[in-house]
Amino acid sequence: AQSVTQPDIHITVSEGASLELRCNYSYGATPYLFWYVQSPGQGLQLLLKYFSGDTLVQGIKGFEAEFKRSQSSFNLRKPSVHWSDAAEYFCAVERGNKLVFGAGTILRVKS
Amino acid sequence: NAGVTQTPKFQVLKTGQSMTLQCAQDMNHNSMYWYRQDPGMGLRLIYYSASEGTTDKGEVPNGYNVSRLNKREFSLRLESAAPSQTSVYFCASSEMRARSGYTFGSGTRLTVV
Numbered sequence: 190a191q192s193v194t195q196p197d198i199h200i201t202v203s204e205g206a207s208l209e210l211r212c213n214y215s216y217g218a219t220p221y222l223f224w225y226v227q228s229p230g231q232g233l234q235l236l237l238k239y240f241s242g243d244t245l246v247q248g249i250k251g252f253e254a255e256f257k258r259s260q261s262s263f264n265l266r267k268p269s270v271h272w273s274d275a276a277e278y279f280c281a282v283e284r285g286n287k288l289v290f291g292a293g294t295i296l297r298v299k300s
Numbered sequence: 301n302a303g304v305t306q307t308p309k310f311q312v313l314k315t316g317q318s319m320t321l322q323c324a325q326d327m328n329h330n331s332m333y334w335y336r337q338d339p340g341m342g343l344r345l346i347y348y349s350a351s352e353g354t355t356d357k358g359e360v361p362n363g364y365n366v367s368r369l370n371k372r373e374f375s376l377r378l379e380s381a382a383p384s385q386t387s388v389y390f391c392a393s394s395e396m397r398a399r400s401g402y403t404f405g406s407g408t409r410l411t412v413v
Binding site: 193 | 331
């Protein structure tokens with residue numbers, strides 16, 4: 190069963206515009222959720238993670254994500270995108286001491 | 301801080317050849333993982349090692365073997381490479397459990413011709 194779904198393969202936003210990347214998970218218990226970013230030719234870097242408590246979590250590089258249990262979602266947001274944010278973004282959920290990743294969303298930033 | 305180091309960074313193999321991808325971490329992490337990344341499929345787990353001396357299969361283990369040589373090192377071996385194994389391979393480690401988050405290496409781009 191698919192554990193993590195990222196519905197958008199590609200997203201293009203203008204520099205300075207707001208951004209929301211979607212992530213839905215299918216997992217019964219309270220999940221441990223993550224967002225990672227991958228710049229071209231690089232490994233993955235952790236942006237933020239959610240374990241419990243406040244459903245709005247802050248991460249690095251000005252990103253935040255909101256956990257919504259009722260919608261099984263963990264969407265990533267940024268108020269104002271910079272050209273350097275162009276990358277691929279992966280949502281992940283912990284299952285059995287392993288991370289299961291979504292297929293990724295490629296973000297393009299146009300000037 | 302080196303973090304997670306993978307070697308080599310690039311490799312081209314002929315079908316049927318064998319090779320070992322090396323991974324080492326210097327963060328005293330207990331758990332280590334091997335993933336492959338293919339376009340449109342995200343990262344898929346090949347094998348993992350929850351702690352020194354243990355290894356387990358992931359989602360796509362066929363055609364691969366692993367060795368957790370010690371706490372620092374976790375290698376991935378392709379015994380007889382196939383074109384379907386052309387991919388980017390990532391090694392990752394976590395402090396205790398996956399829920400603490402991974403630190404990734406920079407990847408090995410493997411092409412099998």
